[in-house]
Amino acid sequence: MTPFIDPVVVGTDGSAGATAAVEWAADHAGLRGVPLRVVHAVDRLPYDGPRYPIPDCYDKLTPSGRQILDHAARVARNRRPGLVVTTQVTEGRPGRVLREQASGAAEVVIGSHGAGGFPGMLLGSVGNQVAGHVAVPVVVVRPTPTEAAAGIVAGFDCTETSGAALAYAFEEARLRGQRVRIVCAWEPPVPYGPVVATDLDGMRRAAEEYARGELRPWQGAYADVRTELDMVRGHPVSALAEASARAVLLVVGSHGRNAFTAAVLGSVSRALLAHARCPVAVVRGVLS
Numbered sequence: 242m243t244p245f246i247d248p249v250v251v252g253t254d255g256s257a258g259a260t261a262a263v264e265w266a267a268d269h270a271g272l273r274g275v276p277l278r279v280v281h282a283v284d285r286l287p288y289d290g291p292r293y294p295i296p297d298c299y300d301k302l303t304p305s306g307r308q309i310l311d312h313a314a315r316v317a318r319n320r321r322p323g324l325v326v327t328t329q330v331t332e333g334r335p336g337r338v339l340r341e342q343a344s345g346a347a348e349v350v351i352g353s354h355g356a357g358g359f360p361g362m363l364l365g366s367v368g369n370q371v372a373g374h375v376a377v378p379v380v381v382v383r384p385t386p387t388e389a390a391a392g393i394v395a396g397f398d399c400t401e402t403s404g405a406a407l408a409y410a411f412e413e414a415r416l417r418g419q420r421v422r423i424v425c426a427w428e429p430p431v432p433y434g435p436v437v438a439t440d441l442d443g444m445r446r447a448a449e450e451y452a453r454g455e456l457r458p459w460q461g462a463y464a465d466v467r468t469e470l471d472m473v474r475g476h477p478v479s480a481l482a483e484a485s486a487r488a489v490l491l492v493v494g495s496h497g498r499n500a501f502t503a504a505v506l507g508s509v510s511r512a513l514l515a516h517a518r519c520p521v522a523v524v525r526g527v528l529s
């Protein structure tokens with residue numbers, strides 16, 4: 242009996258943003274040697290208004306969903322001949338359908354934008370409804386900034402919760418033959434009481450030494466992957482968004498040091514889903 246291999250799941254609504262996600266997911270499934278499952282959620286809710294019924298429209302949603310899937314499957318197979326591609330049409334709201342699809346998936350891939358939205362919108366609603374809500378990594382695809390983009394950027398805040406994100410970043414780097422740039426943003430405490438003299442250089446050195454110590458086991462386990470540690474003074478969102486402008490992938494944990502367990506997605510990861518310049522993988526770690 243062949244062992245069951247969890248597929249990469251990608252959601253599509255037929256838009257250009259979703260097609261970019263299908264292409265990314267096909268490449269990734271091919272690299273990892275796993276199948277691809279393309280999913281379309283037939284969302285009847287917007288057509289449910291009893292006041293202004295659109296004749297026939299309701300009945301055409303499922304057949305048009307099948308066309309969207311046929312097109313996506315063609316895109317994936319053309320890009321990766323030999324890739325095992327399956328399709329699935331499911332009724333329901335896209336966010337919920339993709340959350341359900343996550344169990345039994347290796348990861349879930351979606352586009353940063355879909356067929357709705359408005360000009361200037363930074364992130365569609367599905368990204369926020371899936372990232373951080375599921376156990377497997379969620380990749381939100383947006384175009385890579387430049388042809389010259391290289392390297393995988395990993396956000397690292399020196400806590401155990403970064404472990405799953407680092408593991409993903411190092412695995413990706415190994416698969417793609419890329420280097421990992423670990424960005425550790427640090428900020429001196431905001432003085433809200435009496436101003437105390439702070440030795441900023443000393444603080445920076447201590448933070449760097451600590452980060453290097455935490456990273457050593459990873460560099461040992463992935464000795465074939467080139468890594469660099471970037472200590473950036475500033476807010477993690479601006480440091481990581483800026484680093485993402487030259488990267489092929491940004492990897493962040495779903496929670497950081499300041500996590501409170503009720504939040505589904507930490508504030509840094511949430512902001513980066515909107516402001517990053519390249520695809521973002523949100524990897525859920527173990528909450529302490």
Ligand SMILES: Nc1ncnc2c1ncn2[C@@H]1O[C@H](COP(=O)(O)OP(=O)(O)O)[C@@H](O)[C@H]1O
Pocket residue numbers: 251252253254256258259260262280281282283284335350351352353354355356357358359364365366367368
């Ligand atoms: N009906 C759907 N079925 C499956 N995936 C979807 C569906 N709608 C959106 N998605 C996924 O979510 C991504 C973002 O779309 P969305 O959040 O709806 O943005 P927008 O508001 O621009 O439509 C899409 O690129 C696609 O990957």
Ligand SMILES: [Mg+2]
Pocket residue numbers: 254355356357358365
């Ligand atoms: Mg939409």
